[in-house]
Amino acid sequence: xxxxxxxxxxxxxxxxxxxxQKAKEVQLIQVLARNKNELTHLxxxxxxxxxFSQLEEADLYIIAVNDKxxxxxxxxxxxxxKLVVHTSGSTDMSMIHSKNRxxxxxxxxxxxxxxxxxxxxxxxxxxxxxxxxxxILEKVAKAISNDVHQINSVQRKALHVAxxxxxxxxxxxxxxxxxxxxxxxxxFDLLKPLIxxxxxxxxxxxxxxxxxxxxKRNDTTTINSHLNFLKDENQINIYKxxxxxxxxxxxxx
Amino acid sequence: xxxxxxxxxxxxxxxxxxxxQKAKEVQLIQVLARNKNELTHLxxxxxxxxxFSQLEEADLYIIAVNDKxxxxxxxxxxxxxKLVVHTSGSTDMSMIHSKNRxxxxxxxxxxxxxxxxxxxxxxxxxxxxxxxxxxILEKVAKAISNDVHQINSVQRKALHVAxxxxxxxxxxxxxxxxxxxxxxxxxFDLLKPLIxxxxxxxxxxxxxxxxxxxxKRNDTTTINSHLNFLKDENQINIYKxxxxxxxxxxxxx
Numbered sequence: 001x002x003x004x005x006x007x008x009x010x011x012x013x014x015x016x017x018x019x020x021q022k023a024k025e026v027q028l029i030q031v032l033a034r035n036k037n038e039l040t041h042l043x044x045x046x047x048x049x050x051x052f053s054q055l056e057e058a059d060l061y062i063i064a065v066n067d068k069x070x071x072x073x074x075x076x077x078x079x080x081x082k083l084v085v086h087t088s089g090s091t092d093m094s095m096i097h098s099k100n101r102x103x104x105x106x107x108x109x110x111x112x113x114x115x116x117x118x119x120x121x122x123x124x125x126x127x128x129x130x131x132x133x134x135x136i137l138e139k140v141a142k143a144i145s146n147d148v149h150q151i152n153s154v155q156r157k158a159l160h161v162a163x164x165x166x167x168x169x170x171x172x173x174x175x176x177x178x179x180x181x182x183x184x185x186x187x188f189d190l191l192k193p194l195i196x197x198x199x200x201x202x203x204x205x206x207x208x209x210x211x212x213x214x215x216k217r218n219d220t221t222t223i224n225s226h227l228n229f230l231k232d233e234n235q236i237n238i239y240k241x242x243x244x245x246x247x248x249x250x251x252x253x
Numbered sequence: 254x255x256x257x258x259x260x261x262x263x264x265x266x267x268x269x270x271x272x273x274q275k276a277k278e279v280q281l282i283q284v285l286a287r288n289k290n291e292l293t294h295l296x297x298x299x300x301x302x303x304x305f306s307q308l309e310e311a312d313l314y315i316i317a318v319n320d321k322x323x324x325x326x327x328x329x330x331x332x333x334x335k336l337v338v339h340t341s342g343s344t345d346m347s348m349i350h351s352k353n354r355x356x357x358x359x360x361x362x363x364x365x366x367x368x369x370x371x372x373x374x375x376x377x378x379x380x381x382x383x384x385x386x387x388x389i390l391e392k393v394a395k396a397i398s399n400d401v402h403q404i405n406s407v408q409r410k411a412l413h414v415a416x417x418x419x420x421x422x423x424x425x426x427x428x429x430x431x432x433x434x435x436x437x438x439x440x441f442d443l444l445k446p447l448i449x450x451x452x453x454x455x456x457x458x459x460x461x462x463x464x465x466x467x468x469k470r471n472d473t474t475t476i477n478s479h480l481n482f483l484k485d486e487n488q489i490n491i492y493k494x495x496x497x498x499x500x501x502x503x504x505x506x
Contacts, residue, residue, distance in 0.1 A: 011465075067475060090467075090475045109447055110465050115454055123443045149443065158437035159444075161479045161492075166430035166444050167451045168466030169495040170423045175460035175502070177419035184411035190376045190402070191412075191419050192456055194362055198420045199452035201368055203445055207428035212264075212363050213421030214343075222320060222343045226414045234498055239414075241494050242422040245487055249428070 001027045002140055005055065007073055008064035009033035011111035012087050016064060016144075017042050019119035023143040030056050052076045060140055062087060062105055063096070071095045083133050089160030092153060093127055103128035103137055106156055107145070110167050119144045125151035125159060176235055215246035254280045255393055258308065260326055261317035262286035264364035265340050269317055269397075270295050272372035276396040283309050305329045313393055315340060315358055316349070324348045336386050342413030346380055346406060356381035356390055359409055360398070363420050372397045378404035378412060429488055468499035 004026055006013055013031070017039070020028040029047070032055060033039050036048045049055065055078060063073050064087045074084055075097040084096050085103035096102040104127040109117060124141040126148060128134040134150065141148040151159065174195060178188040201210040214222035223243055230236045257279050259266055266284070270292070273281040282300070285308060286292050289301045302308065308331060316326050317340045327337055328350040337349050338356035349355040357380040362370060377394040379401060381387040387403065394401040404412065427448060431441040454463040467475035476496055483489045 066470075067472070090478055108443060110450055110454065110463075112454065112458060112463060112465070114458060114462065117450060121446050123446060125443075147446070151439070155437050155439055157478070157482055158433050159439060161482055162430040162433040162439075162444055163447055164466055164468075164479060164492070165426045165433070165488075167447050168464070168468060168499070169491075170426050170448075170451055171455070171460055171464050172468075172495055172499050172502070173418045173423050173426070174455050175464065177415040178460050180411050180415040180418070184408050186404070186408055186412060186415075188459075190361060190378075191415055193374050193376060193400070194416055194420050195423075195452045195455065197363055197370060198423055199448045201363065201365065202424070202427050202448065205365060205367060206441075207424055207431050209367065210363075210365060211421070211424050211428065212365070213417055215417075215421060215425075217319075219320070225343055225410070226417060229410055229414055234501065238422075238494060238498060239417070241491060242425055245491060246421070246425050248487065249425070 001025065002060060002136065002143075003027050003029045003058040004060045004062060004140060005030045005032065005058040006062050006064060007032045007077075009035065009038040010064065010066065011113055012107065013064035014039070014042060014113060015109075015111045015117060015119065016062065016087070016107070018116075019144040026140050026143040029058055052078055055079070057082075059083065060085065060136060061100075067091045071097070074100070083128075083136060085128075085137065089125075089156060089163065093129065101129055101133050103133055104153075104156065105137060105141065106151075106159075108159060108163060110163075110171075120146050123147040123149060125149050125156055127151060127153060127156065173238075176238070179232075180235075211246065213246075215243040216250065218247055218250065254278065255313060255389065255396075256280050256282045256309075256311040257313045257315060257393060258283045258285065258311040259315050259317060260285045260330075262288065262291040263317065263319065264366055265360065266317035267292070267295060267366060268362075268364045268370060268372065269315065269340070269360070271369075272397040279393050279396040282311055305331055308332070310335075312336065313338065313389060314353075320344045324350070327353070336381075336389060338381075338390065342378075342409060342416065346382065354382055354386050356386055357406075357409065358390060358394065359404075359412075361412060361416060363416075363424075373399050376400040376402060378402050378409055380404060380406060380409065426491075429491065432485075433488075464499065466499070468496040469503065471500055471503065 061084045067088045070086045080099045082100045084100040085105040093102050106125040109122045124145045126137045181188045314337045320341045323339045333352045335353045337353040338358040346355050359378040361376045377398045379390045434441045
């Protein structure tokens with residue numbers, strides 16, 4: 001049984017805790033959180049500490065805190081030569097304090113406390129300083145996910161940037177869609193089947209095959225009519241930017 | 254039994270044909286297509302004509318052709334005082350020739366020939382010149398969908414603009430994600446669970462509640478690191494535009 005400690009109490013930490021609680025070959029022995037109350041709905045309070053000096057010995061320490069705190073948190077772990085990983089898409093492995101063996105355990109998903117996820121289907125990108133540590137990381141990752149990958153630092157950064165486009169920016173476009181609906185006394189529910197189908201399409205078609213709409217057809221009449229309809233300068237700017245990008249992309253094909 | 258004729262052979266026409274074939278209270282009696290061969294995989298060739306003079310009498314003519322052709326096609330229907338609708342999100346009802354009774358039958362979905370959809374869950378936005386015609390349109394729409402709405406022309410245009418943001422632009426962001434993956438020897442499959450979860454999240458959370466990422470946190474370190482990573486000027490421009498929009502939106506809340 002591999003003994004794991006999670007450090008952190010945020011979205012990623014909480015979803016990892018839930019996943020490890022269901023896993024068979026991994027034992028979550030302790031969680032460190034600045035504020036124990038944030039986790040008492042998930043764990044016995046005996047398993048939670050807010051004090052680094054009370055950290056127990058484990059096979060793996062997973063630091064799931066915000067990127068800026070990784071370096072400091074890793075330096076406070078009161079052990080040496082332990083396997084310590086962070087869960088960040090955009091932080092270099094070298095930010096982990098060098099007294100311990102370094103690695104990365106990056107689950108590629110968007111986590112909100114209010115919504116459960118099926119960890120089994122979440123890709124986990126692993127990286128380790130030492131090849132033998134990779135074997136431990138892989139066992140832990142495979143205990144909670146069927147989609148585990150060895151990914152180097154440059155690729156991980158690429159994945160993180162790509163994730164910002166397909167997740168964070170996409171969600172912002174949903175928000176603009178909601179705003180346009182609200183301004184016209186329409187329920188955002190009207191757009192939800194379209195949003196699901198748009199995401200579902202690219203599970204089987206390439207995004208290029210799936211592309212539809214006035215920009216794809218270079219339909220300047222509809223594009224101009226939409227630009228006349230929009231009043232918000234920011235919405236107009238985004239509409240123009242993405243329409244131009246779709247049209248230019250079509251010319252390249 | 255309401256008799257319906259569909260005019261067109263594109264994505265929307267083909268999905269409507271499939272939906273009407275399963276409907277109980279609607280009889281699809283004929284389809285008009287310039288090229289009959291495009292539809293012979295869906296229909297007996299007896300039911301297809303490419304000649305307006307052979308159009309049969311029906312209770313409803315649904316023009317599902319590209320926006321620019323609606324006016325011309327509607328003028329070629331060799332009947333008067335029939336109910337004629339188009340399926341366009343962005344075309345005024347008045348573009349239908351005035352010799353017939355006008356309406357709109359707009360299914361809010363992204364259709365590709367290569368992918369089946371469940372029409373039952375697709376919102377259909379209806380509009381009619383005459384209140385009595387609305388009753389016919391509603392019966393036909395409810396025969397294929399559980400999500401039927403009366404929506405005026407301004408609202409329909411708003412829906413269409415919103416759909417461009419949440420569908421066409423979103424799909425383009427997926428394409429950028431795919432490009433970044435390919436450039437770094439990563440499979441686009443890695444992003445697919447994230448894409449599904451991002452769409453799934455806003456079925457129960459508002460887009461504002463669902464927003465995550467460096468722009469939401471105003472995490473300039475990560476944002477600058479991503480901008481340094483990107484080399485394509487267009488990708489950089491889109492990254493900056495959407496990041497600024499998310500940050501500005503956060504300031505308004």
